[in-house]
Amino acid sequence: MRIGYGFDLHAFGSIKPLIIGGVLIPYKKGLIAHSNGDLLIHAVIDALLGATAMGDIGSFFPSDNNMYKNIDSRILLKKIWKKIELIDYVISNIDITIITEYPQMSPYIFFMRSNLSSDLNTKIDNISIKATSSKSIGCIGRQEGIACQAVVMLIKKI
DSSP: OEEEEEEEEEEEEESSOEEETTEEEOOSOEEOOSSSOOHHHHHHHHHHHHHTTOOOHHHHSOTTOGGGTTOOHHHHHHHHHHHHHHTTEEEEEEEEEEEOSSSOOGGGHHHHHHHHHHHTTSOGGGEEEEEEOOTTOHHHHTTSEEEEEEEEEEEEOO
8 A cells, every 4th residue: 555645735816716626616716826726636646646656746747837727637637647547556545634714615525526536536435525724823814825635545456
């Protein structure tokens, strides 16, 4: 088995729509990013790459490459997952925490889990997503942005 950890943080300030876990979330602010800013997907990609010792998201999709400007992060996730499938790993489980004051995430979590389940070819029960606030502490508490952490466990196919 292999374990990987991913983290991402994006600041509010964009006119882009707010997309987290592949889900469009109605909110007055978007996240500043080169891609579509889906920090949940970015954290999962980094966790997958960490588990396989393949580097990080920036080494595959550099932010100075216009090919990835405003790209749907689910496309990036699928590209990384194809590389991992080639070395015979499957998802054991993924545990994700979104850290934000606003907007509320609970209405969207099932749809985020469903998207990841589809993109990673794994059962939805293998994916846990929860949300918490930072209790008004720090940049997230001041509602300057959103953070996300992801832990992935991969197992070799038998």
